[in-house]
Amino acid sequence: MPQYPIDKSIREIWKLYPVRIGGKSLSECHSKPTILVQSMEGGFVTRNCPECGSQATLPRCTFLNEIDLWVACPKCKGQMEKRIVGTNYAFTCDRCILYIDLAVKTTAIVDRRQP
Numbered sequence: 001m002p003q004y005p006i007d008k009s010i011r012e013i014w015k016l017y018p019v020r021i022g023g024k025s026l027s028e029c030h031s032k033p034t035i036l037v038q039s040m041e042g043g044f045v046t047r048n049c050p051e052c053g054s055q056a057t058l059p060r061c062t063f064l065n066e067i068d069l070w071v072a073c074p075k076c077k078g079q080m081e082k083r084i085v086g087t088n089y090a091f092t093c094d095r096c097i098l099y100i101d102l103a104v105k106t107t108a109i110v111d112r113r114q115p
């Protein structure tokens with residue numbers, strides 16, 4: 001299944017209107033609701049403390065069962081399904097046979113904060 005290429009200009013628009021995706025947890029250090037951040041190249045997503053940027057892993061079951069993101073397929077506009085593609089969390093559309101990494105979404109619409 002090929003990854004859908006996201007146009008550069010769309011990424012720029014996403015950066016102008018950043019939306020944070022909640023990590024469904026409180027950070028251990030500051031007890032603040034965590035946000036999802038792309039931490040490394042290659043599509044790895046962690047949930048970070050919004051105060052200090054400390055990172056924690058995003059459990060598979062949290063992504064699949066708790067993260068509440070309605071992602072429309074760029075082709076058919078239908079709701080995409082959450083799934084693990086390779087080792088990455090992704091959204092897939094079986095009708096159009098394509099996927100988008102969760103990391104693409106978080107990089108594009110969430111500020112990249114490094115600790």
Ligand SMILES: [Zn+2]
Binds near residue numbers: 052053
């Ligand atoms: Zn913290």
Ligand SMILES: [Zn+2]
Binds near residue numbers: 077
């Ligand atoms: Zn589709």
